[in-house]
Amino acid sequence: ARKRGGKNGVQLFDNDMVDIARKRLETEQFIEQGLREDWFDAYLQPIVALSDGRVAGFEALMRLNHPERGLLSPADIIGIAEENGSIGRIGDCILSRAIAHLSAISKLEGLGESYLAVNFSPLQFEPALPSRIAALLMDAGLPPSRIVVEITEAVLMLDNPVVRSVLDALSGLGCRIALDDFGTGFSSLSYLNRFPVDIVKIDQSFTRSLTSEQQDVRRKSRMLVEGIRTISHQMGCAVVAEGIETEEQWSMLQAMNVEFGQGYLFSRPLPLEALLAKLDELPPSDAHTQKVAS
Ligand code: C2E
Ligand code: MG
Ligand code: MG
Ligand code: MG
Numbered sequence: 001a002r003k004r005g006g007k008n009g010v011q012l013f014d015n016d017m018v019d020i021a022r023k024r025l026e027t028e029q030f031i032e033q034g035l036r037e038d039w040f041d042a043y044l045q046p047i048v049a050l051s052d053g054r055v056a057g058f059e060a061l062m063r064l065n066h067p068e069r070g071l072l073s074p075a076d077i078i079g080i081a082e083e084n085g086s087i088g089r090i091g092d093c094i095l096s097r098a099i100a101h102l103s104a105i106s107k108l109e110g111l112g113e114s115y116l117a118v119n120f121s122p123l124q125f126e127p128a129l130p131s132r133i134a135a136l137l138m139d140a141g142l143p144p145s146r147i148v149v150e151i152t153e154a155v156l157m158l159d160n161p162v163v164r165s166v167l168d169a170l171s172g173l174g175c176r177i178a179l180d181d182f183g184t185g186f187s188s189l190s191y192l193n194r195f196p197v198d199i200v201k202i203d204q205s206f207t208r209s210l211t212s213e214q215q216d217v218r219r220k221s222r223m224l225v226e227g228i229r230t231i232s233h234q235m236g237c238a239v240v241a242e243g244i245e246t247e248e249q250w251s252m253l254q255a256m257n258v259e260f261g262q263g264y265l266f267s268r269p270l271p272l273e274a275l276l277a278k279l280d281e282l283p284p285s286d287a288h289t290q291k292v293a294s
Helices: 015-037 074-084 087-106 129-140 153-158 161-173 190-194 204-210 215-234 247-255 272-281 286-293
Strands: 003-005 011-013 040-049 055-066 070-072 115-119 147-151 176-182 199-202 238-241
Touching (some): 015 055, 040 087, 040 115, 055 074, 074 087, 087 115, 087 272, 129 147, 129 161, 147 153, 147 161, 153 176, 153 190, 204 215, 204 247, 215 238
Parallel strands (some): 055 115
Antiparallel strands (some): 003 011, 040 055, 055 070
16 A cells, blocks of 8 residues: 655545555454453364374364354454453463363363364463463363463574573473474574474465376475475474375375374365364274274
């Protein structure tokens, strides 16, 4: 959008900018009202073992359920919440809801050890974070080993002493650290060396290009995925592939020894009630394992 100089040097904004400002203000209001009136929820997406499709854990994904507007996604909210400083309160709200969901899920047969992965933005890395997580887990009667803290390299790029000590404290508590969207951005391999990373999540763009129409794209992305997988394993990290949508992607990743995955093929992110219903049908049939293995 373009600014025009007005009288007396006052800037008048064109309609685009007015729209953007209005939308932003509206989102800020939704956030405040959402926090007050409990519109935020943590939707959960299963993370499965690619060898047999069994559920290993769940990623919590923020949703704001507006009574009239319907669901707002993280893309609508996070940037604004980071800028106006509300991300900390939203993060706390998502975290406590997600932990409550994990408690409920843990009662199901076979899911007593399943883990919860929660996304954190760089601004949430403050000294009090580990003790807040520890307190919530204590209240829920869950050990820190059930929690995975998902960060992107945006957190590690800050490379400040607070980030390092928060990561060390979380790690010391027994939480695991996952590096999200790996392979996008700058993805410095030295992060795997310099920070206590336990899990590498291969970005969904790689999963998608594994089954590209173009042969050379397929071939190159297979090499990239194999490279990331090899380095990650050598560094002692488990690997999760994101964005698996087709059986073919599942088989390919399984053949490449990527041990975990998530994506619409297994389940979309769901609110707790829908997830509990879905979990009945999810744990895999042996038939599928055999089909993929052959
Ligand atoms: P992410 O952590 O990489 O999460 C994975 C995103 O991929 C989610 O989008 C998920 O809905 C989507 N996804 C999962 N499976 C598939 C698939 O098979 N195909 C496709 N096309 N997409 C799939 P979502 O929920 O819109 O979240 C977007 C991003 O917002 C997340 O990316 C994460 O970076 C951020 N985010 C989500 N929840 C939170 C939160 O509570 N706090 C913070 N700080 N960030 C969050
Ligand atoms: Mg994530
Ligand atoms: Mg990701
Ligand atoms: Mg992502």
